[in-house]
Amino acid sequence: MDPPTQPPTHAISINIYGRGDATLGDGPSHMGIAVYEIGASTCQMHHIRNPTDEYFIYDPRVQPLQDDPVLRGRCELITFRQEECQHVNSLLSAFGNDASNIPEFGVGNCQDWVAGAVAMLEDAGVLASGEGAFWKSMINEGAESMKRACGDSGRKWIDGPEVVFEGEPDARFKDEGAKKKIGKLKDNEAFRERMQTLMGKKSSGGVGGGEAGERNVPERPFYVSSPFFSQTNRRG
Template sequence: METPTHALSVNIYGRGDATLGDGPSHIGIAVYEVGARTCEIHHIRNPNDTDFIYDPRTQPLQDDSVLRGRCELTAFRSVEQKDHAARLLSNFGRNDTNIPEFGVGNCQDWVAKAIQMLEKAGVVPSGEGQFWDDMINLSTEAMQDRCVRSGRTWIPGPEQVFEGEADARFVDKGDVKPVGKLMQNPALRERMLALAGGFLLVIL
């Protein structure tokens, strides 16, 4: 059997625990080469508090101070398989009818529907779409627990304690502002400046 060369996971950012006053976790779908330090993330964000936009980008796969963890969905044994999945996600994302209305849905709804699309296309296993639809509005800890109990592979993030809004307003170019209370850590500060303007860092 051929060794997997690429993979696809759901990456989860923020604690997302409503009992602690958190907003929902931000999640996106990552496509990446096995062993790579970066991934192509497919997600939606809310830059203006009125609308969501599809905003694919290249960013760290694992070395990310706000990543709580990722749940692997499937592996690919060729670049062609990976490119096919990436094209499907790109086409899905560019279709505005797939983007939820602000205040009605969020990034978690978008990811669940994107996975349902991938399931219909035969890219991910049967039942994956419903699995992630049932994840909507759960805490990150609960998502991790369900991933592990279902036999899926869960890879923990760097374990910074981080509370965030579901829209994850990844900062626009030229609009970089300090956010929340940062640890006296240059790497963390740099990452926070590059990430969500709607996030609040919680240091415990």
């Protein structure tokens, strides 16, 4: 008799932060790859961020898996056993620490990096064939479009907290100690002012900034920051 198959204990998901709806004037959602123990409250997050408006850095960290006020949702890719967890994290660390995999600021962003990392995991046999192409096709899509695509393709989508609309956009994912005010865009003056600053609009132009301001908006480098990403992971 064959020994009983051990149930999976760990999983990988793509976490999407911020609405990312270009039709509503949003910048792209932030994305990262979470590796976590099933049922745990935290995960090992693999992502890139830009500490300056010049370049991205790979910035792995332990952070909340689900309890994040600007998490729109996450798409679970695969479950596996504990002994495979170190291998998965090692593959992602090697990919992240290879500077050639990090996109040029203003040309690509965290979404391109995630798609590339997923393709790498596919090539390594961790993920199923076609996973890399799927996430490449999600680049520049809004969070709701990603949710629909995940559901339509049979992937498991898990909604994020429903108590927020979105947080303050932060192109740099700066290491700041204080959390940002969270609230609806129309009621959040700090959100609007920061958005104008990020997009290079003059405050005297109003919230909309005018057509001239909109034409000068960089299409992709900006995305909504999670308050948790503003905290430097000091473990290790």
